[in-house]
Amino acid sequence: MKKDAQVKLIETATLLFAQKGFNAVSIRELARTANVNSALISYYFGGKEGLYQEVLEEQFILIAQMLRRLEESPPSSPTEAIIRYANNISAIHEQRPYLTRFILSELMNPTPCCEAVVKKYISCIFGFLHTTFEEGVAKGEFKPDLDHDFATVSLAGIMNFFFIAKPIFQGFTSSSEKTGEEYTAQALNTFLNGILRRKDHE
Amino acid sequence: MKKDAQVKLIETATLLFAQKGFNAVSIRELARTANVNSALISYYFGGKEGLYQEVLEEQFILIAQMLRRLEESPPSSPTEAIIRYANNISAIHEQRPYLTRFILSELMNPTPCCEAVVKKYISCIFGFLHTTFEEGVAKGEFKPDLDHDFATVSLAGIMNFFFIAKPIFQGFTSSSEKTGEEYTAQALNTFLNGILRRKDHE
Numbered sequence: 244m245k246k247d248a249q250v251k252l253i254e255t256a257t258l259l260f261a262q263k264g265f266n267a268v269s270i271r272e273l274a275r276t277a278n279v280n281s282a283l284i285s286y287y288f289g290g291k292e293g294l295y296q297e298v299l300e301e302q303f304i305l306i307a308q309m310l311r312r313l314e315e316s317p318p319s320s321p322t323e324a325i326i327r328y329a330n331n332i333s334a335i336h337e338q339r340p341y342l343t344r345f346i347l348s349e350l351m352n353p354t355p356c357c358e359a360v361v362k363k364y365i366s367c368i369f370g371f372l373h374t375t376f377e378e379g380v381a382k383g384e385f386k387p388d389l390d391h392d393f394a395t396v397s398l399a400g401i402m403n404f405f406f407i408a409k410p411i412f413q414g415f416t417s418s419s420e421k422t423g424e425e426y427t428a429q430a431l432n433t434f435l436n437g438i439l440r441r442k443d444h445e
Numbered sequence: 446m447k448k449d450a451q452v453k454l455i456e457t458a459t460l461l462f463a464q465k466g467f468n469a470v471s472i473r474e475l476a477r478t479a480n481v482n483s484a485l486i487s488y489y490f491g492g493k494e495g496l497y498q499e500v501l502e503e504q505f506i507l508i509a510q511m512l513r514r515l516e517e518s519p520p521s522s523p524t525e526a527i528i529r530y531a532n533n534i535s536a537i538h539e540q541r542p543y544l545t546r547f548i549l550s551e552l553m554n555p556t557p558c559c560e561a562v563v564k565k566y567i568s569c570i571f572g573f574l575h576t577t578f579e580e581g582v583a584k585g586e587f588k589p590d591l592d593h594d595f596a597t598v599s600l601a602g603i604m605n606f607f608f609i610a611k612p613i614f615q616g617f618t619s620s621s622e623k624t625g626e627e628y629t630a631q632a633l634n635t636f637l638n639g640i641l642r643r644k645d646h647e
Contacts, residue, residue: 400606
């Protein structure tokens with residue numbers, strides 16, 4: 244069971260690191276904002292890096308769970324795999340609103356956690372989708388000329404970009420009440436229509 | 446005609462701002478790296494902010510040109526509009542490899558230039574694509590239930606994500622020689638297949 248100060252530090256650090264990035268947050272600021280003694284950061288996490296890694300692991304916990312569920316009860320078809328991925332990603336962004344900020348920040352200014360956490364999980368998702376496209380093409384479910392790498396990047400792009408670019412797009416859309424769930428439904432539909440092999444003569 | 450020191454300062458500032466972000470670069474560092482007297486930054490650009498705005502405008506110059514060309518010789522159909530957008534975006538990323546870094550950095554930590562430059566151009570692109578989808582649906586070229594806002598975000602996502610996520614994906618793909626141009630061709634194909642109204646009985 245985590246102690247109060249530990250929980251408080253993780254909550255505070257999530258907000259501060261998300262807003263300012265790893266380098267711009269000091270141990271002093273973390274301790275002051277969380278209202279705990281700064282020595283506890285070393286005691287519980289071994290320092291700022293350790294606290295940051297804990298925060299980052301917590302951001303990816305739902306992705307880890309998704310990957311575990313996909314392994315334990317595998318999708319019945321490549322198409323179902325893509326549907327489950329898309330719906331999970333939408334729900335994960337809903338529950339972890341800072342996740343894209345952490346990933347983008349690591350993309351632009353990688354810390355040692357980029358390899359240890361960010362790339363670890365993203366490579367697992369990439370592997371899962373890559374296998375899905377490979378199988379889907381082999382089984383004749385997807386178009387035969389689909390490049391597996393490109394298809395993986397396309398799917399990740401169409402599914403995540405809404406959540407990445409929200410702060411910029413928000414000002415332009417006619418309705419601000421449009422949800423990630425509605426976006427995901429249309430994007431998934433467009434993507435699947437784009438890659439499914441058409442059975443013209445059925 | 447720009448003076449040598451001006452050109453030197455813009456080149457140096459492009460690299461430094463792209464790598465470190467606006468806040469982490471000092472006038473001192475800019476002047477020292479460009480090997481010019483720091484007073485020239487005020488003289489030519491009115492300060493660090495002015496220099497940064499000049500750099501950012503230069504990053505968006507190809508987008509401004511694309512928008513002008515699309516206005517001067519409008520696409521003959523909504524589908525052609527999307528093809529021209531996609532091919533332009535791919536070429537722009539090729540010629541402005543730091544453009545995504547500048548946009549992401551403004552997304553995460555907006556400077557006053559976010560409104561003045563980044564949002565100005567992105568809202569023009571958004572408007573162009575939005576009108577394209579509206580027309581395409583009205584003319585029966587695209588699926589009738591397409592939400593114009595979502596379609597705009599989907600297209601921007603599938604077209605730009607490859608260039609945004611390159612540093613992360615590079616490690617996972619089987620071949621590092623795959624080009625943005627090849628990616629764009631498949632992504633465009635997938636997207637158009639996904640939104641075009643099928644003429645089943647032709």
